[in-house]
Amino acid sequence: MPMNPPAPEASDPLWQQGWYRFAHRIASPNFGARPPGACIDLVVVHSISLPPGVYGGDQVERLFTNTLDWDAHPYFQQIRGMQVSAHFFIRRDGALIQFVSCDQRAWHAGRSRYRGRENCNDDSVGIELEGLEGETFEDAQYEALSAVCAAIGQHYPIRHVAGHEHIAPGRKNDPGAGFEWAELERALGWPADWFPRA
Secondary structure, X not given: OOOOOOOOHHHOOOEEOOEEOOOEEOOOOOEEOOOOOOOOOEEEEEEEOOOOOOOOOOHHHHHHOOOOOOOOOHHHHHHOOOOXXXXXXXXXXXXXXXXXXXXXXXXXXXXXXXOOEEOHHHHEEEEEEEOOXXXXXXXXXXXXXXXXXXXXXXXXXXXXXEEHHHHOEOOEOOOOOOOOHHHHHHHHOOOHHHOOOO
């Protein structure tokens, strides 16, 4: 499927070479080029906290920028050496950080399949919510998530929104049962069939 190019930068003041104007930029080295012909039509919602269930620190930023001190907490030994990233990270208070240009391929999905396609990193935008799979998220996070999804949908041909659990079932469970898909669907006003069904 041929890629639908984003709108010209000059006509979209919210974006500059895949970087969103209203996100704090912390560039990650963990990215690559999207394959030729990739159609960026999927948003993948994740949850992450480091250590799990601990909020407010800089460990996620350090993980995504390869600067995490692996000896700072026993849990970090389980993920030692991982090189991962997401395009965006939304903190509990709604603060939005961007690590990778959306024009590029972030390393958030791993082995995955959705809407008949493998390797969801190739043609998706990954958004991490600070949280723990199965637990609830804050109103400020839903507000920030819906705002950035709307901006992404205006700039890229988005037609699908899914959780990590939907693109890698049996391997991943985030964002989990605590995430309110209906709230995101209502806030965005996108067609119901763009969202995962229970």
